[in-house]
Amino acid sequence: MDIHEYQAKEILAGFGVTVPQGALAYSPEQAAYRAREMGGSRWIVKAQVHAGGRGKAGGVKLCDSDHEIVTACEDMFGRKLVTHQTGPAGKGIYRVYVEAAVPFEREIYLGFVLDRSLQRVMIVASAEGGMEIEEISAQRPESIVRSTVEPAVGLQEFQAREIAFALGIPPALTQAMVRTLLGCYAAFRDLDATMVEINPLVITSDNRIMALDAKMTFDSNALFRHPQISELRDKSQEDPRESRAADRGLNYIGLDGNIGCIVNGAGLAMATMDTIKLAGGEPANFLDIGGGATPERVAKAFRLVMSDSNVQAILVNIFAGINRCDWVAEGVVQALTQNPVEVPVVVRLAGTNVDEGLRILAKSGLPIIRATTLMEAAERAVTAWRNDQAQNTNVRAI
Numbered sequence: 001m002d003i004h005e006y007q008a009k010e011i012l013a014g015f016g017v018t019v020p021q022g023a024l025a026y027s028p029e030q031a032a033y034r035a036r037e038m039g040g041s042r043w044i045v046k047a048q049v050h051a052g053g054r055g056k057a058g059g060v061k062l063c064d065s066d067h068e069i070v071t072a073c074e075d076m077f078g079r080k081l082v083t084h085q086t087g088p089a090g091k092g093i094y095r096v097y098v099e100a101a102v103p104f105e106r107e108i109y110l111g112f113v114l115d116r117s118l119q120r121v122m123i124v125a126s127a128e129g130g131m132e133i134e135e136i137s138a139q140r141p142e143s144i145v146r147s148t149v150e151p152a153v154g155l156q157e158f159q160a161r162e163i164a165f166a167l168g169i170p171p172a173l174t175q176a177m178v179r180t181l182l183g184c185y186a187a188f189r190d191l192d193a194t195m196v197e198i199n200p201l202v203i204t205s206d207n208r209i210m211a212l213d214a215k216m217t218f219d220s221n222a223l224f225r226h227p228q229i230s231e232l233r234d235k236s237q238e239d240p241r242e243s244r245a246a247d248r249g250l251n252y253i254g255l256d257g258n259i260g261c262i263v264n265g266a267g268l269a270m271a272t273m274d275t276i277k278l279a280g281g282e283p284a285n286f287l288d289i290g291g292g293a294t295p296e297r298v299a300k301a302f303r304l305v306m307s308d309s310n311v312q313a314i315l316v317n318i319f320a321g322i323n324r325c326d327w328v329a330e331g332v333v334q335a336l337t338q339n340p341v342e343v344p345v346v347v348r349l350a351g352t353n354v355d356e357g358l359r360i361l362a363k364s365g366l367p368i369i370r371a372t373t374l375m376e377a378a379e380r381a382v383t384a385w386r387n388d389q390a391q392n393t394n395v396r397a398i
């Protein structure tokens with residue numbers, strides 16, 4: 001789960017990282033008011049979206065007056081900011097963060113990530129941070145400083161000092177840099193983060209180490225341990241299809257094709273999508289109902305998949321171990337009875353209580369296409385979809 005810059009800064013400040021003075025605003029007028037309240041004569045207005053690359057996309061603006069703040073905000077609010085990290089749809093701007101502008105001498109890059117092959121937290125840093133960090137790491141990879149943390153002892157002071165030296169931090173600021181590194185590491189570990197990134201971390205003109213930007217990502221599977229972090233979730237920044245599913249405890253992944261897939265388990269989802277492609281179709285999404293799904297849960301899954309306007313056929317593929325085919329069948333019947341669908345529905349059931357499941361489907365009298373093997377199911381879904389499309393075209397032609 002991602003959070004906003006202002007939230008990450010507040011968290012990191014609690015761990016001893018120095019950040020600029022700032023305030024959040026939900027409207028241009030509020031932003032100007034916040035700036036006046038803060039005092040000073042120069043501010044930075046920053047669009048709060050869950051993505052980096054805002055600077056280059058017009059989401060970070062330097063302002064010298066109330067009037068400039070209002071104008072900058074009017075350009076931002078309600079707009080979708082498209083950066084190289086958002087994808088073409090962009091992310092909506094509904095909050096801005098106003099900060100006292102900080103004059104600085106140097107920009108440093110600092111990142112904490114999980115190195116999955118080493119199974120360690122890795123610190124990645126560069127003496128040349130800022131908006132060109134991607135180019136620098138591509139052109140001069142040797143200039144990137146890397147250091148892995150030994151989990152049994154955590155980040156050590158000597159190790160943090162080594163990083164400070166490698167970055168050429170002036171001796172008078174070594175201690176402040178060590179405090180910043182230890183603070184970020186503690187936040188990462190204590191809050192089950194998967195990423196902490198400060199870019200830029202600057203040496204200010206009055207000789208302080210300060211985080212001008214901050215990004216944090218958290219392990220969703222650990223959020224139950226951190227209710228204060230879960231609360232920071234901002235649904236306006238998520239794919240609405242995926243957040244609706246997450247609210248119902250379902251795993252949903254949106255794709256670009258037109259066959260909606262309801263499956264159980266990630267492995268079966270992959271196999272189902274491969275087989276659909278093999279049969280000449282394209283999946284629109286897949287929804288994993290998980291284990292032990294009740295009829296209600298299956299019906300919910302069905303409604304969710306149908307709410308995706310790209311879906312022109314549905315394939316339910318369940319290999320029931322912990323699940324029960326009769327419950328899945330009941331769920332499918334419930335969903336189709338309550339909300340009849342116009343698109344073809346193919347169901348393939350295998351495993352626990354399969355006979356009872358098939359009996360429920362047959363008894364329902366609903367136009368459900370049944371299949372025994374995975375290949376058969378995929379082929380029937382693709383064929384039914386093709387026929388349905390052809391028929392619709394004929395109807396339109398008439």
Ligand code: GDP
Pocket residue numbers: 020044046051052053054055056060099100101102103104130131199200212213214
């Ligand atoms: P990003 O493009 O999404 O990573 O947004 P940043 O928060 O990193 O802002 C982009 C750039 O704006 C930074 O790399 C800085 O060079 C500049 N910037 C951000 N905050 C300040 C500030 O307080 N003072 C000054 N002078 N520049 C800033």
Ligand code: MN
Pocket residue numbers: 052053199200213
């Ligand atoms: Mn940045």
